[in-house]
Amino acid sequence: MFDFISFDFASTAYAAAPPAAGTQGNSLYSLFYNLFPLLMIFVVLYFAVFLPQQKRTKIHREMLDSLKKGDKVKTDGGIHGSIQKITDSEIELEISPKVVITLDRQRVADRL
Numbered sequence: 001m002f003d004f005i006s007f008d009f010a011s012t013a014y015a016a017a018p019p020a021a022g023t024q025g026n027s028l029y030s031l032f033y034n035l036f037p038l039l040m041i042f043v044v045l046y047f048a049v050f051l052p053q054q055k056r057t058k059i060h061r062e063m064l065d066s067l068k069k070g071d072k073v074k075t076d077g078g079i080h081g082s083i084q085k086i087t088d089s090e091i092e093l094e095i096s097p098k099v100v101i102t103l104d105r106q107r108v109a110d111r112l
Contacts (some may be wrong), residue, residue: 089105
């Protein structure tokens with residue numbers, strides 16, 4: 001009925017058999033050969049993701065440290081205003097005449 005399908009289990013079993021004793025070669029070399037792709041993935045991720053993120057975080061921290069009263073800023077929620085009072089953890093932002101809101105200092109996204 002299934003004449004067109006040939007099952008050659010002998011060659012499959014031979015291919016899956018472990019190598020003979022003494023033919024494995026240098027185990028340190030094989031360990032490096034197997035871990036090299038994983039190591040390269042981590043290197044690429046470091047340079048493509050982690051390093052730029054650390055740079056952006058450093059620039060944002062420096063901007064937050066240099067804020068002072070009267071600076072015009074934009075929050076991460078898109079609110080624009082000028083700083084009326086600033087402390088270590090909070091700022092008071094005037095968004096229109098006589099309308100002042102208090103927010104965390106970390107919520108400032110950019111200086112205008």
